[in-house]
Structures are given as C-alpha cells and as structure tokens.
C-alpha cells in the first residue's frame with residue numbers, strides 16, 4: 001500500500017469514527033443511557049449482512065434441504081420423492097393430496113388417470129401444465145393410497161410452505177378435502193369449502209373436488225368447472 005493510499009484509508013476510518021461519535025452524542029442527547037447487550041441482540045447484530053440472511057428462498061434450495069428424506073415412515077416404501085413441477089413463479093398452484101403409484105414411479109405429480117383429468121382441466125382454463133405449478137400436501141406415496149396420517153402431513157408440510165413462499169402464487173387451487181383442510185387448517189367438508197375463495201399464505205385459495213373423485217363421480221365435473229371459471233375470472237383469463 002502506498003503512503004497516499006494509507007493516508008486515504010486512515011482519513012476514511014476517521015470519518016467513520018467521527019460519524020459514530022456524533023451519532024452516539026445524538027443518542028445521549030435524546031436520553032439513551034446504554035444498549036441491549038444480551039446474547040440474542042449481539043447475535044442479531046452480528047448476523048446483519050450475512051449472505052445467508054439475504055439470499056432469497058429458491059425451489060432448488062428447498063429440494064436440496066429435503067435431501068433423500070427419511071423424516072417419516074413413508075420413506076421406507078417409496079420409490080421417488082415427488083417434489084413438484086411447473087413454473088417456479090406460477091400465478092396459480094394446484095395442490096393435491098399425495099403421490100399415487102404412477103407418480104411414485106415417475107417422480108412427478110398427477111401423471112396417472114387423475115393427472116390426465118387435471119391436465120384436461122388446466123387446458124380448459126386456457127393454461128398449460130408448464131404455466132402452473134403442481135404439487136401435493138405430502139411428497140411420498142402412502143401405502144395402498146391411504147390418506148396421509150396427521151404426523152406425515154405435519155412432517156412434510158413445512159417444505160410445502162417454503163415452496164409457496166418461494167413461488168409466491170396469487171392463486172392456489174386445493175384439490176380435495178385433504179389439501180383444502182390442511183391448507184386452511186380446518187375440518188370442514190370439501191362440499192362446504194369449495195365454490196368460494198379463502199385466504200391462504202398470501203394467496204387466494206379455491207378448494208375444489210379432487211380429480212380422482214371426479215373419475216368416480218363425473219356428475220361433479222360441473223361444480224369443478226364452476227370453481228375453475230371463478231378462478232379464471234379472478235385471474236383475468238377470458239372464459
């Protein structure tokens with residue numbers, strides 16, 4: 001370092017110290033007689049500016065944190081972790097219940113018979129699977145396609161919450177009772193929840209019947225189409 005550079009650095013340091021001194025004088029004039037030096041406060045201050053603090057949450061990071069998950073018993077019999085697919089900044093996210101046999105094999109949500117019906121519904125809304133995001137309440141297949149158990153949902157849900165925070169969708173479509181009740185934290189039947197918007201994680205959530213239910217009860221397709229039309233209107237998609 002040359003003398004000129006050294007003098008410049010010393011001057012800058014003195015300027016900073018001068019600023020700190022005047023600020024402390026100002027605090028003293030306003031009646032401040034000390035600082036909170038608890039361990040917690042010191043940690044908070046020393047964390048300021050850490051890259052970790054300011055890096056935005058990404059789906060890649062969440063997937064990495066999930067790792068080869070063994071947090072619940074479903075890991076023992078699954079073939080794939082079904083994380084989610086689609087636009088990482090989608091305006092609309094579809095949330096199902098959990099992977100079935102086809103999804104477990106493919107590692108992708110909604111690719112079986114119910115998935116094909118969901119794809120048709122998405123196309124009827126003038127959208128594509130690539131323009132939305134599709135995921136589930138739980139990421140591993142429950143044996144025999146039983147409903148997820150409360151502790152399985154509780155273990156997996158924080159990852160879905162992080163996915164939603166990363167995607168920041170304007171709209172969520174909850175497919176079926178498990179998805180709707182988990183996301184809304186209630187036990188109301190899907191027949192009472194569907195057909196109107198609810199608030200969920202900063203998005204407007206429309207619950208509707210699960211495509212598997214529609215395969216067994218095709219007369220309910222009319223209700224689902226009404227729910228999708230309500231979503232289209234709010235999203236500004238022409239009917």
Ligand code: URA
Nearest residue numbers: 096097098099109110
């Ligand atoms: N049913 C679901 O709830 N999710 C899938 O991914 C497939 C079927």
